[in-house]
Amino acid sequence: MQTFLLFGQIRSMLDDWKQIWNLIFIKIEMINLKQKTIMNKILKYMKSLDIFGQNIQLNFNGQNQYQTATGGFFSLAIIAVIAFFFQQNILNFIHRVDIHLNAQTIFDFNPDRITFNEDNYMFALAVDQTNFNTLPFFNITLKQRTYTRSSDGSLNKQDNFIDLIPCTQDRFQKIFKNQDFSVQFSQLKLEEWLCPQLNYSIQLGGSFTSDIFEFVKITVSECSNNSNSNSILSWKPQCASTQARDRYLQQERSFRIRMYMTNNVINPLQVQNVSQTFLDDETYFSFLLQTGTEADVFYQKYNITTDDNVIPILKKIDEEIINVKRAGDFKTKIVQNNDQQFSAIYLRRSPYTQIVKRELQDISDLLSYLGGFANIVALVFGILIKSYNKSRCIRSITYLVMIDLANYVYDFPTKSISIADSQERKEIKKVIAKARSRTIVKQQGQDQELHSQMQSPKHTQIQLQQNDTKQQELYNISKQDEIYQVKSELQITNRQEEQLLFYQEQEKIILKLGIQDRKSYLTQQIQKILNRSKPILFNCKYILSMVFCSKLFYDRNSILLHKAIKKINQDLDICVVIDTVKEINLIKELLLTKDQLVLFDFAPKQVIDLQEDEKSIMTRSQGSNSLETMRSNSNQKEVQNQNKSIQAYYKLFQAYDHIHKQLQQDNKINEKLIEKLGQEVRDIFDVSHLIQWERKSIKCLKDDMQDDSVNSDPLSINNVEQIKINVKLST
Incomplete structure (x- = not known):
C-alpha cells in the first residue's frame, strides 16, 4: 500500500514538474515572440526614417526619365546662363574678393x-x-x-x-x-x-x-x-x-x-x-x-x-x-x-x-550660391519646358510622353497604296488563289484514289465469294491487284508531270512579278508597309490649333495628335488597367485547369546569367527599330548589323509559318492570330510561304525524275511490260 502511495506521489510530482517546464517553455516562447515583435517594430520605424528611399515607378523605353531634345537644349542654355553669370563670381572667389x-x-x-x-x-x-x-x-x-x-x-x-x-x-x-x-x-x-x-x-x-x-x-x-x-x-x-x-x-x-x-x-x-x-x-x-x-x-x-x-x-x-x-x-x-x-x-x-x-x-x-542660382534658373526654364512638354497629364505623364506612347502603340498611315502596288497585290492574290485551288484539287484526287484503293479490293473480294472454287477466287484477286497497281503507277507518273508543269507555271508568274527570292521579297514588302506609316509629331501648328480652339491650323497631324492623346489617356486610365488585369486572370481560369493554374503560378523565375545570347520575342516596335537600323547601316560595311535587322523579320515569318501549318488542326486561336496580322501582311507571308514551298518541291521533283530517267525505265513502262507477261502466263 505504501508503495502505491509513493508511486502516486512521484507521479504527481513528475506531472507538476512537467507542467512547470511547459509553463517555462511557453513563457520563453512568449518572450521570444515579444522580442521579435519589438524588433519588427524597430525595423519598421527605422525604415520610415530612411531618407535615401527610392521611388518605385514605371519605365518607358527602358528609361525612368522622359528626355527630349528640347530639354537638352534648355539644359545647355541653363549651363550657359550659369557660366555667364558666375564667371565673375568664380573669378572673385579665386581672387578672394567676396567677404561676409x-x-x-x-x-x-x-x-x-x-x-x-x-x-x-x-x-x-x-x-x-x-x-x-x-x-x-x-x-x-x-x-x-x-x-x-x-x-x-x-x-x-x-x-x-x-x-x-x-x-x-x-x-x-x-x-x-x-x-x-x-x-x-x-x-x-x-x-x-x-x-x-x-x-x-x-x-x-x-x-x-x-x-x-x-x-x-x-x-x-x-x-x-x-x-x-x-x-x-x-x-x-x-x-x-x-x-x-x-x-x-x-x-x-x-x-x-x-x-x-x-x-x-x-x-x-x-x-x-x-x-x-x-x-x-x-x-x-x-x-x-x-x-x-x-x-x-x-x-x-x-x-x-x-x-x-x-x-x-x-x-x-x-x-x-x-x-x-x-x-x-x-x-x-x-x-x-x-x-x-x-x-x-x-x-x-x-x-x-x-x-x-x-x-x-x-x-x-560658392557651391551653395551656385546651387541656389542654378535652382532658380532651372525653375524658370523648367516652367517653359513643362509648358512645352505637357498639356493634360495623367498620373504625371507629360504631353510628349503620351505622344511617344501613341507612336509606340498605334500606327498612323500617311500614304495610300499606289496603283502599281495595288495591281501587284491583285496578281499576288491570283497566284495564291490558283495555288490553293490546285492544292484542293490534288487533295481531292488523292482522297478519291485512296477511296478507290480501299473499294476496289473489297468489291473484287465480294465477287470472288460468289464463285464456287477457291482457285478461281485467288486467280481473280491476283489479276485485279496487278491491274490496279499498273493504273496507280501510271496515275502517279502523270500527276508528277502535271505538278511539275504547274510549279513551272507558278515560277514564271513569280518571276514576272519581279520576285527574285523569298528574302528580298519579304524585306521589300515589310519596308513598304513601314514606309507608309509615319509617327505623329508635336509641332507649332498643334499649339496654334489649341489657341484658336481648332478653328485654325487644324491639319491632319493635329487631328491625329488629338485623337492619339485622347486614346492614350483612355488606355492609361487606372480603371482600364485594373479591368485588363482582371480579364487576363479570367482568361487564365478559362483556358487552364486547376492543375495548370498551379503550375502556371509556381513557374520558375526567369534566369539571368552572364551570357548575352538571350532570345527575345519579335514585336512590331522591334521590327521598326530593326528596319531603321538596317537603313542607317545601308551605306556602311556593317553586314553583321544588317543581317541582324533582317533576321528580326524572319522570326516573324517563321512564327507565321509554324502557325500556318497548324491551321489544319482546326485551331481557332491560330486563325484569329493570323487574321490580326491584316490582309496585306497575310498576302505577303502567303507569297513568301509559296516561294519557299514551290522552289523546294520543284527541285525535289526534278531530282526524282532525273534519277528515274537515268537509272531505270519509267515506272509505267515497267508495269505495262509486266502486265503483258502476266497475260501470256495466264493464257
Whole structure:
C-alpha cells in the first residue's frame, strides 16, 4: 500500500514538474515572440526614417526619365546662363574678393585699455600762430594721468609727464607706410609743431567710475622763461612778448590750439588694406585769456578678425586691433580760466568697442550660391519646358510622353497604296488563289484514289465469294491487284508531270512579278508597309490649333495628335488597367485547369546569367527599330548589323509559318492570330510561304525524275511490260 502511495506521489510530482517546464517553455516562447515583435517594430520605424528611399515607378523605353531634345537644349542654355553669370563670381572667389561681414558694437562702462606708441599713433600739437617753436604765446604740456579708486571710495591721482619735442618726418612716415608723407609734412610745416618724445607710450582705459581710469591731458598754460619750471621739458623756447600776444588777439579775436593726429578709416569689405591711415585735422579748439575750453576726445577700439580659409574645416583666423577716433566723437565745454591753464584736451577711451568679423568666401559658400542660382534658373526654364512638354497629364505623364506612347502603340498611315502596288497585290492574290485551288484539287484526287484503293479490293473480294472454287477466287484477286497497281503507277507518273508543269507555271508568274527570292521579297514588302506609316509629331501648328480652339491650323497631324492623346489617356486610365488585369486572370481560369493554374503560378523565375545570347520575342516596335537600323547601316560595311535587322523579320515569318501549318488542326486561336496580322501582311507571308514551298518541291521533283530517267525505265513502262507477261502466263 505504501508503495502505491509513493508511486502516486512521484507521479504527481513528475506531472507538476512537467507542467512547470511547459509553463517555462511557453513563457520563453512568449518572450521570444515579444522580442521579435519589438524588433519588427524597430525595423519598421527605422525604415520610415530612411531618407535615401527610392521611388518605385514605371519605365518607358527602358528609361525612368522622359528626355527630349528640347530639354537638352534648355539644359545647355541653363549651363550657359550659369557660366555667364558666375564667371565673375568664380573669378572673385579665386581672387578672394567676396567677404561676409558681421559687425557688432559693444558698450562697456569699464572699457579695456588701449595703447598708443610710435608704431601705431602719432600726433602734433601747436598754438595757431607764427613761429610757434621759437616765439610761442603759450606753453603746452602733456601728462599721462591715472586715477585709482580704492575700496573705501578714495581716489588716488598719479601724473606722468611726457616730454614734447619738435616733430620730424620719419616719425610720421613710420605710420604712413605705403604713402609719401613728405609733401604734406612740408606744406603743413609740421617741423614747427611739437610731438611726443621718442619711444613714448600712453594708455587709455576705463572711465571715471572705474577702479582704474587712464587718460592723457594736454594743457595750454602761460608761457614762462623760468628755467626752473621748464627743467623737465626738452623744449625750452623764448616766449613772445605780451604786446605781441595782445596784438594777435586783437587781430584774430581768439587763440586756437590745434592737434594733428594720425587716424584710421575702417573698410571691412576690402580684402587688403582694411584700414587706411590719414592725417586727421578735426581737433582744434578756441580759447581766450579769461575763458577757456576743455574737450574730451574719445578713441574707439576696433577688433577685426579675418577668416581667409578656402576649406571650411580649416580655422586659421587673423586678428587685428585698430584704434580709431570717429568723426565728431568729442565733447567740449567752456570754463573760466586761471593763470595756470587756458585750455585743456583730454584723450580718453570710448566706452564703445567695435567687433568686426570678416569671412572670405569659401568653397561651400560658392557651391551653395551656385546651387541656389542654378535652382532658380532651372525653375524658370523648367516652367517653359513643362509648358512645352505637357498639356493634360495623367498620373504625371507629360504631353510628349503620351505622344511617344501613341507612336509606340498605334500606327498612323500617311500614304495610300499606289496603283502599281495595288495591281501587284491583285496578281499576288491570283497566284495564291490558283495555288490553293490546285492544292484542293490534288487533295481531292488523292482522297478519291485512296477511296478507290480501299473499294476496289473489297468489291473484287465480294465477287470472288460468289464463285464456287477457291482457285478461281485467288486467280481473280491476283489479276485485279496487278491491274490496279499498273493504273496507280501510271496515275502517279502523270500527276508528277502535271505538278511539275504547274510549279513551272507558278515560277514564271513569280518571276514576272519581279520576285527574285523569298528574302528580298519579304524585306521589300515589310519596308513598304513601314514606309507608309509615319509617327505623329508635336509641332507649332498643334499649339496654334489649341489657341484658336481648332478653328485654325487644324491639319491632319493635329487631328491625329488629338485623337492619339485622347486614346492614350483612355488606355492609361487606372480603371482600364485594373479591368485588363482582371480579364487576363479570367482568361487564365478559362483556358487552364486547376492543375495548370498551379503550375502556371509556381513557374520558375526567369534566369539571368552572364551570357548575352538571350532570345527575345519579335514585336512590331522591334521590327521598326530593326528596319531603321538596317537603313542607317545601308551605306556602311556593317553586314553583321544588317543581317541582324533582317533576321528580326524572319522570326516573324517563321512564327507565321509554324502557325500556318497548324491551321489544319482546326485551331481557332491560330486563325484569329493570323487574321490580326491584316490582309496585306497575310498576302505577303502567303507569297513568301509559296516561294519557299514551290522552289523546294520543284527541285525535289526534278531530282526524282532525273534519277528515274537515268537509272531505270519509267515506272509505267515497267508495269505495262509486266502486265503483258502476266497475260501470256495466264493464257
